[in-house]
Amino acid sequence: MSKEYNIDKIAERINRIEDVLASVAAGDLDARINAEAEDDLSGIEAAIDLLIDDLTDELKQREKMQKEVEDKLSKIQEQQKTILQQQADLLELSSPVSKVWDNVLILPVIGTLDSQRTQVMMENLLEKIVETGCTISILDITGVPTVDTQVANHLLKTVTSARLLGAECIISGISPAIAQTIVHLGIDLSTIKTKATLQDAMIFAMKQNKRSENVKLQSLFTSSDEKEE
């Protein structure tokens, strides 16, 4: 079985293989040799074609996976954005300071307290105290389920800073669980005015208001008496 090999033809076919490989390397995955003849060289040509097929499949799959991953990533990034936005919203929403009476501010706290939130809360409260000139503020923690050392510390800091500004800060609504934890943790709240409910705190605040008003009137009277004398 002897076959005549035409050198020119073989050279042509090898050139063809070279061209196809080059175009595949350049990115054209549709290029194939598609050999017609059946001889020793055609096996290699077919193998190369197969290889290119495999490569194409592999590349396509990879592209698909990459796309999926990118999709997921963008989705996650979007979700993260929403979460951050909501966190910021919550932070702002969660510490409203409102003036409820002459000279009385209320800061109702609902939900778990963390350092960041208490920090924002403290700043809001102090700003509001200065802004409104109210000398009594009530920190109602009825809606706070648990208190740990850090949070208790932050509450103490808030009350102390308010005192430094010249305002009195009352804490109301300490639940039995919180009272237990605070005492067990060894935190001393004796320097802070605490009241059972928001109502008690309001009554206390109003009494305090009345007292200072009475004193003001008294001093007015005494000074006018002195003038008359």
Add this chain to the structure above:
Amino acid sequence: MNNDLHEKRIPIIKIGNFLIVSIQVDMHDKLALQLQSQILQEIEKTGAKGVLIDISVLEMVDSFIGRMLSGMASMAAIMDAAVVIVGMQPAVAITLVELGLEMPGVDTALNMEYGMEMLERRLNDDDISLY
């Protein structure tokens, strides 16, 4: 040097029974110490019963000034004069508390008016207890 400090003296104004000190320059340690002795001397000289220190324009109070203020309150107290610190900024209050300077013996008021009222009330209370 002495002249320099003299120029930056913080004025102490006497109104009725009270001294009013309005700090309107940045405090440095020397000035703070000078102010402290100046106020104490003025208390002795005038027999003032109360001192109002307005720090509403101070944007920064360091631990030294904080300690000076609380120290001065105790010193004035044993000289029978109450010290009220007036108009502290929120940021300053937070800083002092973070520094652990909670100034337990010092009275504070939101503004000069409240501070005056506070001192007057105290004076009245003292009067009542006499009779």
